[in-house]
Amino acid sequence: MYLLFAIIMVGVVLRKLLCTNCYYYSKWCCLGWGRVSALFFKEGNIKKFNIGYGQKLAPLTYGLLTVIPLIFLVVSIFQEFVIFKVIILILLLLVSIYSGVINRKKTCVKCRMRLICPGCAVK
Numbered sequence: 001m002y003l004l005f006a007i008i009m010v011g012v013v014l015r016k017l018l019c020t021n022c023y024y025y026s027k028w029c030c031l032g033w034g035r036v037s038a039l040f041f042k043e044g045n046i047k048k049f050n051i052g053y054g055q056k057l058a059p060l061t062y063g064l065l066t067v068i069p070l071i072f073l074v075v076s077i078f079q080e081f082v083i084f085k086v087i088i089l090i091l092l093l094l095v096s097i098y099s100g101v102i103n104r105k106k107t108c109v110k111c112r113m114r115l116i117c118p119g120c121a122v123k
Contacts, residue, residue, distance in 0.1 A: 002068060009061045012040075017054030020044035023112045030107040050116045058119060066096045 015037040019025060021044035024034035049055075073089045104121045114120040 006065055009057075010065070014054055014058055014061060016041050017052055018049070018058060021046055021049040021052060021054075023049075030110065049113060050118055055118050062100070066092075066100070070096075 019037035026038035108121045
């Protein structure tokens, strides 16, 4: 269920709601989603980029995709302590911090949409 949710939300729903209205539609953005979305969806309107549902849905989606495994790992560790689970938890936290904070700032600095993007990390 989790994997299906992730694929549908990140690969389809957010691409339709965000990428079709972005400057990078049919171009290479930092993640390549602009090119991918152009293969499946018609171009939207760049003026709708910061007012659509995608801007509200993206943080919720990525938050759930981060929090759900963290919760399951912590519960699993309390049920049966195994050092491997702790290592996975630490790695998941490191990846989440890197992608949600460090890398996001790096990519937002280069993004042409940063001035109108409500999710921009460098305003």
